[in-house]
Amino acid sequence: MAEQLFNTEQAKERVILVALENQKNSASFAYTIEEFKNLAAANNLNVVDVLTQKYDRPNASTYFGKGKVTELKELVAAREAELVISNDDLTATQIRNLKKKIGGGTRVVDRTALILDIFASRAKSKLAKLQIRLAQKQYQLPRLHTALANELDQQGGAGGGSFTSRGSGETKLELNRRTIEDQITQIKAELKTLLSASTVQRSQRDHxxxxxxxxxxxxxxxxxxxxxxxxxxxxxxxxxxxxxxxxxxxxxxxxxxxxxxxxxxxxxxxxxxxxxxxxxxxxxxxxxxxxxxxxxxxxxxxxxxxxxxxxxxxxxxxxxxxxxxxxxxxxxxxxxxxxxxxxxxxxxxxxxxxxxxxxxxxxxxxxxxxxxxxxxxxxFADFKTVELMIPFDQGAVVNQILNGNNVLEQDFTAQGTRLRVELPAAQIETYQAFVQK
Ligand SMILES: Nc1nc2c(ncn2[C@@H]2O[C@H](COP(=O)(O)OP(=O)(O)OP(=O)(O)O)[C@@H](O)[C@H]2O)c(=O)[nH]1
Ligand SMILES: [Mg+2]
CATH class of the missing domain: 3.40.50.300 (P-loop containing nucleotide triphosphate hydrolases)
Structure with missing residues (x-):
């Protein structure tokens, strides 16, 4: 088969996942790691190793403690990893320090970036693409001065790229807080326009x-x-x-x-x-x-x-x-x-x-x-079948009932429109005057 001409496994980026086991996730830590691996796989990454440490709070400057960072550096070299992903959110400082300590051009990102990336690659509709771009920009803002922010920005308007697909060919934008804030404002405005249509649809449905x-x-x-x-x-x-x-x-x-x-x-x-x-x-x-x-x-x-x-x-x-x-x-x-x-x-x-x-x-x-x-x-637990007789001058009531209710029978008699209909208890109250005993 044509697909097998290329070994796509080889092209996948080699990644090491890092995670902290703490009191909160300890009971289901196996699940946490399993899920983390699945997320990486969903982003077409090749997980070559997982490194964990029991530590209640991430180290503010390097995520892992000192010894563990050295261990990570050695593991990255041994496994020829190109990317490290942490299970917890990383600050700009942590990203910068970890990158420096690991060296060799290995990139460092966090689980949130990974999830945003998966969403970006899956988004098809205009709404989904805008929503994911908004989330990406908001994520980017506090991490401005990291390589990751630049990489994310190269995804541009299409929202189709990812931090794992290197060299998208687009020119790097000059990144500053103002630029991103302007972009966020613009995306929000576009979302608002797009959503006004669907919100109307929902309110019609509500009624x-x-x-x-x-x-x-x-x-x-x-x-x-x-x-x-x-x-x-x-x-x-x-x-x-x-x-x-x-x-x-x-x-x-x-x-x-x-x-x-x-x-x-x-x-x-x-x-x-x-x-x-x-x-x-x-x-x-x-x-x-x-x-x-x-x-x-x-x-x-x-x-x-x-x-x-x-x-x-x-x-x-x-x-x-x-x-x-x-x-x-x-x-x-x-x-x-x-x-x-x-x-x-x-x-x-x-x-x-x-x-x-x-x-x-x-x-x-x-x-x-x-x-x-x-x-x-x-x-339909509280639904009952009732028979209603509605005088002809109350056409609006008939229309109200016909819209959205399960009308079992409808015919026109000398007294008015006769409806046999299933209604919830609250609505039967509303139409009490028309209910036939
Ligand atoms: N064997 C089996 N497979 C199922 C069953 N229900 C769904 N699947 C399969 O599970 C996979 C995921 O199904 P989806 O319906 O796309 O799952 P989803 O919950 O909509 O997933 P997301 O949209 O990604 O959140 C598909 O390959 C389905 O064919 C089931 O009852 N039995
Ligand atoms: Mg689905």
Whole structure:
């Protein structure tokens, strides 16, 4: 095959990961390292070694303590590493000092830069590209006088490059605080213009009365796959199903946009389903802030469906990550059910309900049936079927009800429009005057 003519392994940059084990991450340190390795792999890096130290707080000038820095220098030479990435954020001082101590032109970056880089290489839509550029600039600002800041800046407007793809050929911009602050202001203005359109869309939806369900969870858990299964089978509009589907792939951060689709269940009940960006532990604050509009789909949902890859040995840590990320974006109060996904790979029985949760596989039809049953129960628990008689001079009320509710029957009688409709308890109160006993 053509791809095998080149050994891409050789072209990958050789990287050493460094991390501190402290009281906070000690219990799940194996997961921390595993996740760190996965992030590096997602950025097409070749992890040649991992060096750790038990240390509660990073050394202010060199991250590791003195002896460990010497050890790192020797390891870099022995492994011919071109890049060192730290698990914690580094200050400009730490980057500069570490580079000097390691020597040999080895570059030093941190985990946040790594994540920003992955996002930059995955971003496809204009919104995602702008959001990631904003996060990059904000990250760059306090680290102005490091080589990294210059490298990041060379990515320019496209947002497609990365600190690992050297020599992009673009001219280096003169970097100063003012330049970056101006760039941030400009990106924010562009974002505002772009978002005003989508915010209008959301407020229209908010008034449509339809419930919204958001798929959330750790990256690569299978959210987009569930989204596509639902679209294939229950999309409200049956046209151009393939265009409605979202990108699903076995890689971290395949999804960087929010997608919302109208779903219609076999019992005619309708709701909106959204798919959005996946989580990873300690998502950089800048990134969360920049992606707020994308994450808002989850923040404004009536129900969250947490998708968990139960076949991953670290799935409990991943659930904890989802929990803390939801708290960080302000979505921790929203009712949530959990789908323990990829059960087909985990050697457990499925589909199986366990209270409000579901053990399932997105690849299995019976699981899809159990999935919609769960959503149906959770979303429409307080719904009742009522019969309303609305006089002809109250056309606005009829339109209000037709918009977004599940109307089972509609006919016109001498007294007015008769509707048999499913309504939530609160709305039945509103239309009490029209309810037929
Ligand atoms: N075996 C198995 N594979 C699954 C299942 N669900 C999803 N996958 C696979 O898992 C990989 C990731 O799926 P996605 O749906 O892209 O995951 P995601 O949660 O949207 O990931 P991000 O968008 O990156 O956060 C894909 O290769 C899917 O085919 C499942 O139930 N069983
Ligand atoms: Mg996805």
């Amino acid at each position: 449509s009365g339809l419930k919204t369900v958001a798929l959330v969870g750790y990256t690569n858990a299978g959210k987009s796959t569930w989204m596509n299964r639902m679209i294939e089978k229950y999309s409200e509009s049956k046209e151009d199903i393939d265009d409605k589907k979202v990108f699903e792939k076995d890689m971290l951060f395949a999804t960087l946009d929010a997608t919302v689709r109208a779903i219609r269940l076999p019992n005619k009940r309708r709701f909106l389903l959204s798919d959005t960006v996946g989580f990873v532990s300690n998502l950089p604050h800048n990134l969360i802030a920049s992606f707020q509009s994308t994450l808002d789909e989850a923040v404004h949902a009536d129900l969250l469906v947490q998708i968990v890859d139960v076949s991953d040995p670290h799935y409990r840590d991943m659930m904890a990550t989802t929990k803390s990320t939801l708290a960080a974006i302000g979505a921790e109060q929203i009712p949530m059910v959990t789908v323990f996904n990829k059960a087909d790979k985990a050697g457990v029985t499925y589909p199986e309900r366990s209270g409000e949760d579901l053990i399932a596989s997105a690849l299995d039809d019976n699981s899809l049936d159990a999935f919609i049953k769960l959503l149906d129960e959770k979303l």
